[in-house]
Amino acid sequence: MFYNKIRSDIMGLKDRGKIKWQGAFIMPEHLKMLNELKKDYYRQTKPILDEYQIEKIESKICYAIEFTFIVKITTWEDGYEWHYEGLVYRLDPILKVIYLEKQTEDYYIIKIRFEDIVKVEVKE
Template sequence: MTIRDRGKLKWAPAAFLPEYTKMLRDLDTDYHRKQKPIIDEFQFEEFDQRICYAMEYNFAVKLTKWVDGFNYEIVGSVHFVDPIHKEVRLKTEDCDVERVKMAEVIAVEVIE
């Protein structure tokens, strides 16, 4: 006689408990969050130099930004650097303009 196990299905919440499913989803999201890396002034200066270099020679840039515990990568050419609002405007491949705050940037890579 073999035992028929339902596997992961037995741990799945019932459909009549939406709060429980939301809590499990939030718990999974919180588990994958990362702390923001500490960026010093020298790294910010290096980011600025790379952005200026890419803007001068019209190279593409891959910016990695940290938002609410998750890293996102944006690839595009530098359209405008706004020193007043401290943001970079990138023109992406699908001709959209993305505004990225410099406080969110954790890595800059020039794609030649």
């Protein structure tokens, strides 16, 4: 330690730290490509639900509406799973959409399509 301090004082050498280990130049196109590769690495295939699982999801949603329980809905969108939690505000059977009321400081409503739903949990 003492030797390094004397050596840097004598030589007038300033250490650049982490900068010296980074690449000299990365073009924006290369950076974008690396980010897309990282994003694709974590992508998942959409789980295929059979009739029994779809019926079970529908019954849980109806149960939560009837007794006004909070629901945690897991959806699949573009290769990733997203989790939403709140009260089921309304069902639209024609458009096949669930309106979920988010339970935060500022209440807002999220539209979730039936075909995107993978899993439903009812919190009693």
